Amino acid sequence: MxxxxxxxxxxxxxxxxxxxxxxxxxxxxxxxxxxxxxxxxxxxxxxxxxxxxxxxxxxxxxxxxxxxxxxxxxxxxxxxxxxxxxxxxxxxxxxxxYPEHATAASRNAARADLEAKRAAENSKKRRRR
Incomplete structure (x- = not known):
């Protein structure tokens, strides 16, 4: 315009x-x-x-x-x-x-990977206590 x-x-x-x-x-x-x-x-x-x-x-x-x-x-x-x-x-x-967000499938896979890493870290923290 x-x-x-x-x-x-x-x-x-x-x-x-x-x-x-x-x-x-x-x-x-x-x-x-x-x-x-x-x-x-x-x-x-x-x-x-x-x-x-x-x-x-x-x-x-x-x-x-x-x-x-x-x-x-x-x-x-x-x-x-x-x-x-x-x-x-x-x-x-x-x-x-965030190239991993290019498609819904790749975005969901990246989110699942991140959640799995967080769960593993939380599990390690609980075992140390």
Whole structure:
């Protein structure tokens, strides 16, 4: 979108509604990740959707999930090809840190391995006591 793009009243109202909800959520403190759609990387994706630069990338799965949730909540007219490319770029950045998360099967296998390692460590700790 460029400076000469013209929006309908409905599109502008959708923008305002989206940004108001996002602003309200940005100040909330959450110790869980369920449903979070704010953060630096998702802010960067929203920035891209509104004509700015995507200057921050997600590090882990929760950051990337916030990007996806932000994309899903964007008004339809903001879900441009450029923003979809930005979401793909965000996924690639996350997978650069966690390549084992590339598929659901590999992600589940990595999680099972981690849980098995933790169980083994806990078992060793119990035996020492």
């Amino acid at each position: 460029n400076a000469t793009t013209t929006f309908t009243r409905e599109e502008l109202e959708a923008d305002i509604a989206f940004l108001l909800v996002r602003a309200g959520q940005a100040s909330m403190l959450s110790f869980g990740d369920a449903g979070r759609f704010t953060g630096m990387s998702s802010n960067a994706l929203v920035n891209l959707a509104y004509g700015g630069k995507q200057d921050w990338m997600p590090y882990d799965r929760s950051d990337y999930a916030a990007c996806v949730r932000s994309y899903v909540r964007l008004p339809k007219h903001r879900k441009t090809k450029e923003v979809r490319k930005g979401l793909a770029k965000a996924r690639a950045a996350y997978l650069a840190h």
